[in-house]
Amino acid sequence: MKKQASRPIKNDRTVWDIQDYLKVAANRSCEGMRNYMLFLIGVTTGYRAGDLVNLKVRDAKEALRAKYFTIMEGKKQNSPFVREKNRKPRRAEILPKVAKELKAYIKDKHDYEWLFPSRKGNGHIGVQAVSNILKNAGLYFGLENISAHSMRKTYAYKIYITSGKDIVAVKEMLGHSSIEETKRYLGLDQERYHELSQALGDFTR
Numbered sequence: 001m002k003k004q005a006s007r008p009i010k011n012d013r014t015v016w017d018i019q020d021y022l023k024v025a026a027n028r029s030c031e032g033m034r035n036y037m038l039f040l041i042g043v044t045t046g047y048r049a050g051d052l053v054n055l056k057v058r059d060a061k062e063a064l065r066a067k068y069f070t071i072m073e074g075k076k077q078n079s080p081f082v083r084e085k086n087r088k089p090r091r092a093e094i095l096p097k098v099a100k101e102l103k104a105y106i107k108d109k110h111d112y113e114w115l116f117p118s119r120k121g122n123g124h125i126g127v128q129a130v131s132n133i134l135k136n137a138g139l140y141f142g143l144e145n146i147s148a149h150s151m152r153k154t155y156a157y158k159i160y161i162t163s164g165k166d167i168v169a170v171k172e173m174l175g176h177s178s179i180e181e182t183k184r185y186l187g188l189d190q191e192r193y194h195e196l197s198q199a200l201g202d203f204t205r
Helices: 012-026 030-045 057-066 080-086 096-106 127-140 150-162 167-174 179-186 188-204
Strands: 068-073 088-093
Touching: 012 030, 012 127, 030 088, 030 096, 030 127, 030 150, 057 068, 057 096, 127 150, 150 167, 150 179, 167 179, 179 188
Parallel strands: none
Antiparallel strands: 068 088
């Protein structure tokens, strides 16, 4: 069976609900705060989960000083040589609320520590673990196909709608190489084809 693509969270209230859901857990454990911060940074920067989990506390401190993250990002490739060649820096602002929460989160943490540590304490949290956390949160609110990648897609969809469907703006903020890549990413072709197909229902009256 073909794996379903991750979906964005299109409703702002649902994004807030998931933040609150994770924050409630954050009041009970350090892991809960980690999950909340990861989601908050993910949906407001659009970085890939694989890049976010590799951050260390020193990276967060540098970002807070600069007021933006700069991450060398890129899709995972089989060859380390291809992966290194395709990686490029992308800058994303840290919003004031995110900065406030992040400062509190890293207080008393050491520079060398992982920003989002594994529950076992032997490295950083894995992308699959992030997907599991968000899948459970999504199911609680009746959402399907929510995963770690949904954070980046939620970011992209929000820009798309807020900009008046400016596909170029989305392309630039995601760091895509072409508009076609961005259209595929947002599923715009499929959405448009569906609308046109539905219009053909006029013939069935």
